[in-house]
Amino acid sequence: MNGLVTSRLLTPQRALLLGLGLAVLSFVGPGQQAHAQEDPPQSIAGRVFNQTLEDGERIREPVADVVILVETETGEAISEAVTDVDGSYVVPVPEPGTFVVRIDETSLPEGVEVADDQKEGETVIVGANQRENRTFFLGDSSRDTKGKWELLPQTLANGLKLAMIIAITSLGLSLIFGTTGLSNFAHGEMVTFGALVAYFLNREIGWHLIPAAIVAVAVSALVGIGLETGLWRRLRNSKTSLTSMMIVSIGAALAARYLFLFFYGGTQEAYGQYTLQPDAVDIGPIALAPRSLWVMSLSALMIVGVALFLLRARFGKAIRAVSDNPDLASSSGIDTDRVILIVWALGGALAGLGGVFYGLEFNVKWDMGFTLLLLMFAAITLGGLGNPFGALVGSLVVGIFVELWTWVVPNANDLKTVGALIALIVILLVRPNGLLGSRERIG
Amino acid sequence: MNWSLIVWNALYTGINAAAAGYCLVASGLNVHVGYTGLLNFGQAGFAAVGAYAFAIPVATYGWEWYWALPLVFVASILFALLLGLPTLRLRADYLAIVTIAAAEIVRFFLNSVRFTWLTGGSDGRNQFTGFFQDLNPLENNARYKLGAQSIDGYRLFMLFVGWGLVALIALLVWALMRSPWGRVLKSIREDEDAARALGKNVLMFKMQSLILGGLIGSLGGLILSSQQQSAQSGQFATTLTFFCFTIIVLGGLGRVKGPIVGTIIFFFLIQLIDNTLEQATRRDKIPEWLVDQNNYGQIKFVVAGLALAALVVFRPQGIFGDRREQVFDVR
Numbered sequence: 001m002n003g004l005v006t007s008r009l010l011t012p013q014r015a016l017l018l019g020l021g022l023a024v025l026s027f028v029g030p031g032q033q034a035h036a037q038e039d040p041p042q043s044i045a046g047r048v049f050n051q052t053l054e055d056g057e058r059i060r061e062p063v064a065d066v067v068i069l070v071e072t073e074t075g076e077a078i079s080e081a082v083t084d085v086d087g088s089y090v091v092p093v094p095e096p097g098t099f100v101v102r103i104d105e106t107s108l109p110e111g112v113e114v115a116d117d118q119k120e121g122e123t124v125i126v127g128a129n130q131r132e133n134r135t136f137f138l139g140d141s142s143r144d145t146k147g148k149w150e151l152l153p154q155t156l157a158n159g160l161k162l163a164m165i166i167a168i169t170s171l172g173l174s175l176i177f178g179t180t181g182l183s184n185f186a187h188g189e190m191v192t193f194g195a196l197v198a199y200f201l202n203r204e205i206g207w208h209l210i211p212a213a214i215v216a217v218a219v220s221a222l223v224g225i226g227l228e229t230g231l232w233r234r235l236r237n238s239k240t241s242l243t244s245m246m247i248v249s250i251g252a253a254l255a256a257r258y259l260f261l262f263f264y265g266g267t268q269e270a271y272g273q274y275t276l277q278p279d280a281v282d283i284g285p286i287a288l289a290p291r292s293l294w295v296m297s298l299s300a301l302m303i304v305g306v307a308l309f310l311l312r313a314r315f316g317k318a319i320r321a322v323s324d325n326p327d328l329a330s331s332s333g334i335d336t337d338r339v340i341l342i343v344w345a346l347g348g349a350l351a352g353l354g355g356v357f358y359g360l361e362f363n364v365k366w367d368m369g370f371t372l373l374l375l376m377f378a379a380i381t382l383g384g385l386g387n388p389f390g391a392l393v394g395s396l397v398v399g400i401f402v403e404l405w406t407w408v409v410p411n412a413n414d415l416k417t418v419g420a421l422i423a424l425i426v427i428l429l430v431r432p433n434g435l436l437g438s439r440e441r442i443g
Numbered sequence: 444m445n446w447s448l449i450v451w452n453a454l455y456t457g458i459n460a461a462a463a464g465y466c467l468v469a470s471g472l473n474v475h476v477g478y479t480g481l482l483n484f485g486q487a488g489f490a491a492v493g494a495y496a497f498a499i500p501v502a503t504y505g506w507e508w509y510w511a512l513p514l515v516f517v518a519s520i521l522f523a524l525l526l527g528l529p530t531l532r533l534r535a536d537y538l539a540i541v542t543i544a545a546a547e548i549v550r551f552f553l554n555s556v557r558f559t560w561l562t563g564g565s566d567g568r569n570q571f572t573g574f575f576q577d578l579n580p581l582e583n584n585a586r587y588k589l590g591a592q593s594i595d596g597y598r599l600f601m602l603f604v605g606w607g608l609v610a611l612i613a614l615l616v617w618a619l620m621r622s623p624w625g626r627v628l629k630s631i632r633e634d635e636d637a638a639r640a641l642g643k644n645v646l647m648f649k650m651q652s653l654i655l656g657g658l659i660g661s662l663g664g665l666i667l668s669s670q671q672q673s674a675q676s677g678q679f680a681t682t683l684t685f686f687c688f689t690i691i692v693l694g695g696l697g698r699v700k701g702p703i704v705g706t707i708i709f710f711f712l713i714q715l716i717d718n719t720l721e722q723a724t725r726r727d728k729i730p731e732w733l734v735d736q737n738n739y740g741q742i743k744f745v746v747a748g749l750a751l752a753a754l755v756v757f758r759p760q761g762i763f764g765d766r767r768e769q770v771f772d773v774r
Contacts, residue, residue: 251685
């Protein structure tokens with residue numbers, strides 16, 4: 001178990017209860033009453049490191065048995081926790097609000113002290129069902145308080161990371177839209193599906209994450225093929241309108257999302273490997289975990305690969321031809337059904353891979369895909385409809401905007417997505433075709 | 444298995460005050476989708492605006508209800524204008540995306556810790572229902588029998604208030620849709636270009652439809668929050684909109700009685716499934732590896748989603764709709 005991301009308080013039974021609690025919160029329908037006697041769903045977590053400088057290199061060692069105190073802003077004690085061997089702690093807080101987290105200095109081992117900027121503790125705003133992370137550094141205070149402008153490069157790097165994940169998932173969404181005209185609202189659930197398959201193989205069966213991820217991507221591609229042959233092709237052949245098909249995808253997404261909650265539960269979990277990486281790689285003013293660097297490079301590789309495939313390969317050209325004009329493509333001898341089948345396979349695979357990456361970076365959750373779906377739609381709408389390269393540009397804008405928003409507006413972590421959604425609406429106001437789109441989207 | 448309790452409770456859920464709230468939200472959506480062909484997926488946003496525009500002034504600032512009630516209308520119209528200006532020119536699928544986004548923006552803000560001082564954050568607001576409690580001729584806390592179902596006086600009163608409003612709104616919608624104005628809406632649904640060619644300002648009519656349906660949805664939100672005496676952002680998630688879509692498709696799009704029949708049948712069936720599973724899991728009638736006490740509650744959402752998908756494919760006209768009039772073929 002990974003103490004950084006998984007609360008030790010969450011046994012499977014409690015996790016299920018928590019999931020149920022979340023579901024009840026999200027829908028308090030007729031005849032229901034919310035029962036909330038489980039552990040508080042929000043918490044403050046983090047790690048405590050002893051930080052020393054040796055030969056100019058920063059060395060961080062986790063410190064165990066440090067007492068962490070959580071208080072209200074007025075100094076009233078709420079709760080406390082003790083760090084384990086990984087130096088990690090989790091303090092559940094009863095309700096959302098503003099708290100001060102600090103280290104009980106009497107519990108520290110001999111000869112170390114809390115870094116100067118963290119002596120007074122850290123003020124943390126915890127949203128409902130959220131986990132806020134605060135890491136403490138002991139020893140010589142080499143971690144200096146950073147000014148707002150010094151934080152900008154890191155913010156942009158985080159934005160780029162999110163943008164990469166949005167890009168690989170929205171590529172599939174954009175290709176499906178381009179070739180079939182369908183706005184697939186179930187695409188987010190395909191992302192969750194990939195993440196959950198990898199989670200199952202990784203944490204339940206015990207495979208290493210890399211083979212688990214490869215199988216998850218393959219299974220996601222198969223699901224894409226299955227959906228196309230079993231559902232969408234039939235609907236197209238029976239002349240179902242695109243709007244009806246869109247509503248079908250919305251119903252399917254709702255059903256799938258709650259099936260995930262049914263089977264997986266409402267917890268946030270991490271994969272078994274690559275999650276505990278305290279030693280970040282420093283690139284100039286930016287620090288990224290090796291995991292994030294891998295996620296970004298592999299995503300970039302995938303994007304370039306798909307782009308080259310679309311531009312150069314015979315089949316890629318066929319996909320673009322079908323996107324451009326299905327009737328013309330069909331009469332020039334292109335097998336449209338086969339092209340669409342491959343697009344669904346590709347879209348499924350990319351969504352599955354994106355799900356694994358998203359799970360690696362932000363943990364696995366039953367509704368992670370739905371959160372991502374709005375960002376994906378924002379990206380392809382911004383970039384211009386059905387244009388896969390527009391989707392890339394849009395993803396970049398959306399990813400960076402989401403992170404930049406929290407940089408501009410402090411303490412707005414629970415409003416992260418809002419920035420991108422507002423940007424989407426504003427851009428539609430001034431430039432309804434998106435950045436790289438044609439005029440056809442206006443009705 | 445106590446079947447009489449299961450069925451009574453399901454029947455009650457089909458007609459209780461919350462169902463009336465859903466019915467109002469769905470009636471508003473019916474004006475958008477069923478009559479105008481506007482694919483609004485942000486109806487939950489209107490409901491949230493309605494609930495909070497009443498709850499915040501009363502609970503946070505101590506306004507009287509007669510000042511807060513007009514604010515519900517003002518806020519709802521403002522939200523419709525804000526939503527409509529950028530989106531009404533867009534094609535159906537874009538409209539769907541942007542309206543979902545707008546409703547989620549509203550919910551994120553209401554849920555945000557930053558605005559806890561105003562909205563109560565995820566706890567929401569309560570103690571804004573004094574108006575209804577004073578108006579109630581019944582004893583608010585007394586228990587009343589409705590068949591095998593026992594409910595308190597407040598909920599029973601809200602049941603009548605809710606369905607009374609539903610009846611009024613149904614009458615209003617019926618009258619409006621028979622008027623020349625309503626016929627223009629239907630013509631926009633059938634063929635927007637034809638309506639435009641006849642010199643109708645399509646954008647203006649769409650906006651009016653958005654405002655009307657939005658107002659009805661806001662009233663629904665007000666009833667939803669008032670009947671449980673608490674306005675919470677969690678009530679106004681996207682599932683609310685999706686449920687209302689299922690309700691209006693089930694009852695028949697573009698039919699005055701559509702939302703009413705749809706609501707009663709939908710909640711009766713959903714609650715029947717939920718109660719049966721609840722009893723079965725509690726009495727070990729179903730093997731635990733299949734469904735247990737902790738996750739049976741998810742099944743109703745799965746059923747609702749599948750029902751929406753299946754209805755749209757196999758019976759888009761619902762129970763009472765006219766297949767020739769079903770709107771989903773218009774883009």
